[in-house]
Amino acid sequence: MKNVAVIGSGTMGNGIAHTFAQNNFKVSLIDISEENLLKAIATIDKNLERQLTKGTISQQDKANTLSNIQTFTILKDGVKHADLVVEAASENLEIKLKIFKELDEICKPETILASNTSSISITKIASVTNRADKIIGMHFMNPVPIMKLVEVIRGYTTSDEVTNNIMELSKTLGKSPVEVNDYPGFVANRILMPMINEAIYTLFEGVAGVTEIDTVIKLGMAHPMGPLQLADFIGLDVCLSILYVLHDGFGNPKYAPCPLLVNMVTAGKKGVKSGEGFYSYQHGSKELVVAEKFS
Numbered sequence: 127m128k129n130v131a132v133i134g135s136g137t138m139g140n141g142i143a144h145t146f147a148q149n150n151f152k153v154s155l156i157d158i159s160e161e162n163l164l165k166a167i168a169t170i171d172k173n174l175e176r177q178l179t180k181g182t183i184s185q186q187d188k189a190n191t192l193s194n195i196q197t198f199t200i201l202k203d204g205v206k207h208a209d210l211v212v213e214a215a216s217e218n219l220e221i222k223l224k225i226f227k228e229l230d231e232i233c234k235p236e237t238i239l240a241s242n243t244s245s246i247s248i249t250k251i252a253s254v255t256n257r258a259d260k261i262i263g264m265h266f267m268n269p270v271p272i273m274k275l276v277e278v279i280r281g282y283t284t285s286d287e288v289t290n291n292i293m294e295l296s297k298t299l300g301k302s303p304v305e306v307n308d309y310p311g312f313v314a315n316r317i318l319m320p321m322i323n324e325a326i327y328t329l330f331e332g333v334a335g336v337t338e339i340d341t342v343i344k345l346g347m348a349h350p351m352g353p354l355q356l357a358d359f360i361g362l363d364v365c366l367s368i369l370y371v372l373h374d375g376f377g378n379p380k381y382a383p384c385p386l387l388v389n390m391v392t393a394g395k396k397g398v399k400s401g402e403g404f405y406s407y408q409h410g411s412k413e414l415v416v417a418e419k420f421s
């Protein structure tokens with residue numbers, strides 16, 4: 127594999143493009159928004175600069191990585207040479223099904239189509255294509271250039287060959303892939319999202335404030351950040367979508383999203399990416415500005 131297309135240039139798409147490009151793949155980064163593509167390239171540049179300052183890459187590595195990435199707003203133009211497509215568009219079933227239907231029609235027959243979805247069924251995505259054996263989940267973690275895990279999700283119809291291929295490919299990116307089966311939330315979010323939702327309920331019911339909840343989990347359970355701050359980093363809209371998938375997929379009320387989360391997303395408070403969630407952030411920066419908003 128040499129040519130990789132990444133669809134969606136948001137939080138995850140820019141990190142996935144960065145990681146492939148740094149490992150000498152030719153990357154086509156595709157988004158419907160020209161503005162998001164510009165922001166993504168600026169973010170990749172900034173993150174490479176940070177790696178350069180730390181001494182983990184050279185000036186030449188930075189230049190090579192950037193020159194390996196081309197941007198596109200037309201899907202067909204971006205995927206025509208792709209051996210692998212990694213879709214990282216918004217977490218919305220209709221959007222993903224439309225993209226995969228189109229990809230199946232326009233990509234080479236041998237192209238593997240992967241989704242970075244956090245929770246949407248890979249089997250369902252495969253069902254709208256004529257290459258169900260070549261549809262797979264490649265669930266990277268945020269921030270992609272740093273986090274080691276790739277949750278490789280095998281749909282009901284994904285072939286052994288494609289699964290092995292993606293497991294090996296993930297290792298060549300310096301990642302540690304783990305193979306899991308396709309059930310709602312897979313492993314990572316089936317366990318993480320109920321914890322985040324419970325933290326939001328704990329806040330909603332007035333048991334403790336934002337920093338108290340995060341501090342208990344950080345210091346008491348040795349997590350690097352508390353669940354509310356983590357939710358801000360993931361994106362509150364993404365968390366809400368995943369909880370809906372768990373709720374629908376298992377039909378179990380324990381996954382019902384907390385009304386406070388629903389309200390915040392409706393009000394446009396999506397966490398770091400919108401500048402405000404459980405904490406405030408200077409726009410575009412990941413620095414916490416005001417700790418308490420709810421206590």
Ligand SMILES: NC(=O)c1ccc[n+]([C@@H]2O[C@H](COP(=O)([O-])OP(=O)(O)OC[C@H]3O[C@@H](n4cnc5c(N)ncnc54)[C@H](O)[C@@H]3O)[C@@H](O)[C@H]2O)c1
Pocket residue numbers: 133134135136137138139156157158159162213214215216217218221225242243244245265266267268359360361364399
């Ligand atoms: N945020 C996380 O921590 C995280 C972690 C793992 C997986 N994911 C998954 O990764 C995917 C992307 O999440 P994100 O947080 O990067 O979202 P995001 O909102 O930051 O970015 C989504 C991007 O997709 C683009 N897009 C929407 N429809 C499109 C289309 N039809 N064609 C091309 N581009 C399109 C948008 O313009 C936007 O730039 C989701 O499936 C999400 O569940 C997110």
